[in-house]
Amino acid sequence: MSMKAAGAASEFWRNPQWKSPFHDRIEALMTERHWYDWAGYAAPEIIDDAELEYFAIRSTAALFDISPMVKYSISGPDAEQFLNHLTLRDVSKLKAGRVQYTAWCDDDGQVLDDGTLFRFDDSTFRLCCQERHLPWLMDTAFDYDVTVREETDEIAGLALQGPTSAALLRDAGIDVSGLKPFQIAVLPKSLGRGHISRTGFTGDLGYELFVDRKSAGALWDHLWQHGTLRGLRAIGYHALNIARIEAGFIVANADFVTSETALRSNRPRLPDEIGLDWMVDLTKPHFNGKRAIERSRQSKSRREVLVGLEIEGNEPAQHAIVYHAKRREVGVVTAGIWSPTAKRNIALACVDARYETGDNLWVEIYALRELRYHKLMKRARIVERPFIKLPRRTLTPPGDF
Template sequence: MNAMTKSASDLRRAARDHIRTPRLETPFHERLMALSEVNDWYDWAGYKAPHSLFDAELEYFAIRSTAALFDISPMVKYRITGPDAERYLNRLTLRDVRKLAVNRVHYTAWCDDHGHVLDDGTLFRLGEQEFRLCCQERHLPWLLDSAFGFTVDLHEETEEIAGLALQGPTSYAVLRDAGFAGVERLKPFDIAAFPHDGGEVTISRTGFTGDLGYELFLPRAKALSLWDRLWTAGQPHAIRAIGYGALNQTRIETGFIVANADFVTAEAALRSDRVRMPDEIGLDWLVDPDKPNFNGRRAILDARRNGTLKHILVGLEIEGNVPAEHAIVYYRKKHEAGLVTAAIWSPTAKRNIAIASLERPYGSKFTEDLWVEIYALRELKYQKLMKRAKIVPRPFVKLARRTATPPGLR
């Protein structure tokens, strides 16, 4: 009895200590804190991260009009090395890693044995048998279990490696003026190493905004000197630091999805009907059925062959200008068809857009006469709005400068 009482007491104390424990600070926190005017922070994987720094709307326009700096250090990062690294990752992920050249990046996802998506992310090939896997959630136990039988070394380097996203039409000009000679040769999804402060910074032409942009990774100790180098070079180009609110708007315009927002990861799902296969969240194009066996292959191909896929992720254009975030989607105004997972009024597209998860056959067989039920707060009273929606292709916004090589000068 005493042992049980002590155990319960220890649990309560641990819970209190967890609440008291401050969120971790990223290597760039000192600079972000100095720029923050609104004290608008949120928790990103245990780190204190800005939702906005001064004004989310103006931060959005910094991405689309000038250059924006976003701290991506909390993104979970794994270093995977060893003689079986390629073979291991080919077994783990959906795409054929053998086709990924050194100094290239590709977007990918990985599933459990039932074909349900565990997460999506980017895979950087830094050498013949040296990779960095970046993702939203922590997966070290799963990655270690999946490594059984392979000669690989797995190491989480989230704490050790600082990351910055530099996005927007003047992002190349900032890097050029900061002295990163040769960065103009980077094509989309290329990687290269550049000297910085007695060491190296890895720059990839990647991002989450659908705009011209780059991601920079380097050891934590050199983080602030990189920030200052970019910030100084960026002043003539109207550089701004931004938070997630602005980034989220641009990723919706580009039609990108976010784990545990647009779909529930297999490890996070509490109910069996919440999990999704790649084809159910628009990731069917990642699946390479011609490569050697990979996690979930049989289940994914069986679902395709047997027609048992239950959901579909679609882009919607909605009448009016009230964002339909978390609105219910209906067919003929009465049959519940699904849920909007992300929505905004797009300043660039000048359209009311959304990403929605629908239950088949809605969105596949029945694509017309769709409606969304929006509750708009007007002077302390909710007004129900039924607005017509139509399925449209993603991305909602497509910018030529994202892929232009060399980038245009601004």
């Protein structure tokens, strides 16, 4: 990757974070000045008001910069075979112009990352994910006629999410009325070289737009201009995180530890241990980790499961310990919030597989009240994910709000 984004290389050390193509526009809106590090980029945690940002996702429209997402261009005659070797799902079933949520594993069947795979045509793909994997991709590709290239800093990305997003796009001259979930369309040429897909991380009606870096600023301005009457608001990760937990989505290295980043040998997880068992396609002749996953299923060696919890009370259970019968420690909450839309106290948790269906689960929440901890032992129930299901997410044509 070039350091173009970082400005003069000699000054990079002063603030060793890359700037996304939308950085200046976000900075201008930002009153909270709350940045965090996303894969080496400065990314906004909160722009001005986390609650209003959340409600923009659910009530109007929200604009979230996804440029820091790691992106690989994968193309060539063997691209499909290569991706079938790499990932868990059957890529031959992914049609051109569609997106597949997928994951990939190492030799031991331990998840390296999850991500979205975009298929533009027979032999051209883009893989988007959280962690960097170029050496792994190159080593997997070595016997295939395929070109793998990281394009993270060449492609700018914006997630436009929320009930008014389709109407906003129509106003902006982008017709998405026929676009079904996980479908891709080409952006009008006037907006630059790029694509729009009906995808997102909110469980709401929403779209993701990808354009070449040089067209990024104009695209933001164009959407912003048409967003005024549609309640468009720029948002940070804090708001997005609430929405994604409600939607039941997991985040690598938050809800599970990826195989390459884990320091402790017992931390990486099989797909079956983090709720990705449905992705594993054992009818494929081969893919990385297949043998290990098959063996683990045969020997029933799955140690943990990832579950959705509904917890009594309203105190978020972030990182709380999960107990069985209030005594035996059986897991940990990886993400816990009070859900403003479900009006329930919800959480994602890693739990000992033996308690997957068991009841009598409890979480111990330490609530800090003016320098004194209140230890709360709260009843937890395993519930279906997602925690909220919005019909507008999948309705085609989308609603005109």
